Amino acid sequence: MNAEASAPLRMIAESAADFAASHGGPGAARRVHEGGPAWEADAWKAIAGLGWLGIAVPEAAGGLELGAPALCVVAEEAGRALLMPPLTAGMAAAAVLAEGGDAAAPTLQALIEGTAHVALAQAERGADGTRTASLVPEGDAAAQWLVASGQGADFEARGLDPAAHGIALRVRHAVDGSRLADLAIEPAAWADAPCLLSGAVGEAAWARGRQLAWLGDAAYLCGLMDAALRLALDYLRLRRQFGVPIGSFQALQHRATDCHVDVTATRALVHEAARAAGTARAAWAAAAAVQRASAAALRVTQEVVQFHGAIGFADEHDAGLYLRRAMTVGARHAGAALAALQGR
Template structure:
């Protein structure tokens, strides 16, 4: 029995490694940062051709059941891809797209789901209603905020509270009342005022809660990729930058700072991977799942901000210029750290869910 389990674990680890390797063609570590710079503040904020490649690779539907057209893989595999996208600073909306794919799959909306999974369209879920974060949306027509790359959306999924249930509407982007605002990383957030649409799911409460947890964990993995690559670039700089005829990485004070950052990176990786494993384990109590996701998201958000800020400082004066690539990682972390809930919110949720689990 033990040998069979070990073999299954080894097979899955190899599968995850192969998935990571497959990202090199679209989102290479070290990245094509010229592409990232060229897309900054240019509508829609991502490359449609690359988005289609993401769909062709099966990444958008990686966690969607095979009978719905997805790959039927777990959160561990999805987090591996999200991490690679983060390391490459890829702006394509993988996590928001996967969130919408999960909801369309739950609704059985085959036609829009197929187009989304193929990367032929981008559907944004307008779940976040001011002023709440991770709270159930309320009245129809209430503005929905912070939609990632909303200017590139072909349709919107809008949860609406109706008769004690949370209905889900699919609204075409054409003619939508949508306002865009630039973000630090060169992308755009949208504010949408819903205008009806087709109801595709009568009660989306459970599906939305599950999909939001997966999106929060996917975002934590994306942040893990950001901080991992920022740390790698910083180590390379410390090894090559010379002062007093020796690499500055040989200075003990800088070595101590780098060691502290490596610890934060390792703790974040352990937290994300353990949360993904919990979500992939059938029968895991809901409170335990939510607590693990919040722990991972809170840690990743704070660690990404710490590591990217320290990376700027360790690069010296040049790190503060826009021409320095290391700044791109800080800007991306500033935007992603608050998506699907900031660290403070997830710390509160972790405390609440951990108490419920112990009760």
């Protein structure tokens, strides 16, 4: 990327870093871990006010039309600050809704304005016609779900409000304290919900949105593991044994170097995948990015806990916050991304 092209992204990154630092951080992540809400109306409206939720939405639909590279820049800074609201899911959902035409316009407008959150879910249809979807990010916070079912000509993505459509919803907690949800959608509720995308065209739009979600979470994990490694390096410089900083021990230097390589290589892959959006290799590149980022984030955050010794395993220490968040975000797309890499 040349200097002229990267200048706008640098400006976006600086703005995102300032906002994420003031609304995120280990303290905010710990409040969620201890039972506080990850999704708060004021923070969500502030995010919307920056235009982030429309970052991958065409200008004609009310967005910024900055594309996947800008989305990844924002997501990386969010991960660096452990920002807990479902930002990456919201950005991807807005891009999908933008391709839904007039039927999706009111929902898209509410999402971009920050008065609603829309979560994406892929449902499986049972023999009795009931559709089930699981592990919806921040399920209890979402005002609406955009749920996809079927393939090809049978593909449909419908907008559902669990309260309005009488949908059974089971909310549970991930290891980082964020909320997940399982949905059971009866045939009558499915038929009553508005169809926002359908057929092969709708399925293609859904696939593009899913790729943005992969890229966003991959970038988020890049920021997260970079921040976690910096936390560990500060500790290695501070902690002393035998009269010297433990960071001077060669064995720890080698392990820290491996972590640095993991972070740097993963970031390069993620941003290269973002530049591939809209090309023939977009799906494979996005899937590869999130698979690599998920694995690398686990390796790095586990090492960060180890670098801190016994104190790193204490629930009160911030090192564990990065590991738990990496576990939650990395698990979101494992099955679908792996299937895309294997050509399924």
